[in-house]
Amino acid sequence: MPSPFPGMDPYLEAPEIWEDFHSSLAGKIRAQLAPRVRPRYYAALTPRVTYEEVTVERARSVKPDVSVLKVSDRPLSRGAAALAPAPIKGLVTLELPYTEHSVEIRESGTGTLVTAIEILSPVNKRPGHEAFDAYRKKRRDLLRSAAHLLEIDLLRAGKRPPLETPLPDAPYFVVLSREERRPEVEIWPIRVQDPIPPVPVPLIAPDPDAPLDLGAAIQAAYTEAEYDLRVDYEGDPPGPDFPPQDLEWIRCRTRAGSEGNG
Numbered sequence: 001m002p003s004p005f006p007g008m009d010p011y012l013e014a015p016e017i018w019e020d021f022h023s024s025l026a027g028k029i030r031a032q033l034a035p036r037v038r039p040r041y042y043a044a045l046t047p048r049v050t051y052e053e054v055t056v057e058r059a060r061s062v063k064p065d066v067s068v069l070k071v072s073d074r075p076l077s078r079g080a081a082a083l084a085p086a087p088i089k090g091l092v093t094l095e096l097p098y099t100e101h102s103v104e105i106r107e108s109g110t111g112t113l114v115t116a117i118e119i120l121s122p123v124n125k126r127p128g129h130e131a132f133d134a135y136r137k138k139r140r141d142l143l144r145s146a147a148h149l150l151e152i153d154l155l156r157a158g159k160r161p162p163l164e165t166p167l168p169d170a171p172y173f174v175v176l177s178r179e180e181r182r183p184e185v186e187i188w189p190i191r192v193q194d195p196i197p198p199v200p201v202p203l204i205a206p207d208p209d210a211p212l213d214l215g216a217a218i219q220a221a222y223t224e225a226e227y228d229l230r231v232d233y234e235g236d237p238p239g240p241d242f243p244p245q246d247l248e249w250i251r252c253r254t255r256a257g258s259e260g261n262g
Contacts, residue, residue, distance in 0.1 A: 010237035024221035026101035050131040051095040115148040125158025
């Protein structure tokens, strides 16, 4: 079943959904671009693993409790000291692995990076997290290189990568930095009410840009992963509040979707 939204579904920003959606979307982008750029280029998925501190409740929802093996039922031998129970019990901070995927367009034969497609995640938009600094460094390195950079930001929360140009009021953005036009960038603001227009993926001149239908990739990921069975559309979207007019439109959209499903 498709998402009730024409472009980005804001309910996919939920922490329990996002990591899976991020990976699914990266795979759909790669699958869409691969036949469009061959044979001179190929599209590759590049994983990046970091660690995220999580609450005990969330950790238990994604990772079972650690088991303790039972070694023996035999009583302690004589003379062994009696074990005293700990006077205090507490909780330790847990870190779970968090996997992100980039999509890279590389030249066949040489493996030269032509275009890096980065789908931003909560961890690389969170100041103070190691992934925040790591992504800023990677971004600087890409902007100093001969590769193009396409950044897809489908998250409202967090600190966006720096731009000299103030961004308009929109929840989502796609930003393209072409190597030959830096420091100029192309910016696509994305409203929740609108379909997402296809965006260009630059190649090596004089080859024309490859089109990326991001909206189709989002819908394909949504349908294949059956997020309609996992997303709770009863309440408002997770994350920062939308403006009142946007929130009312979202509520009408989800109500219409639930009535249609019924």
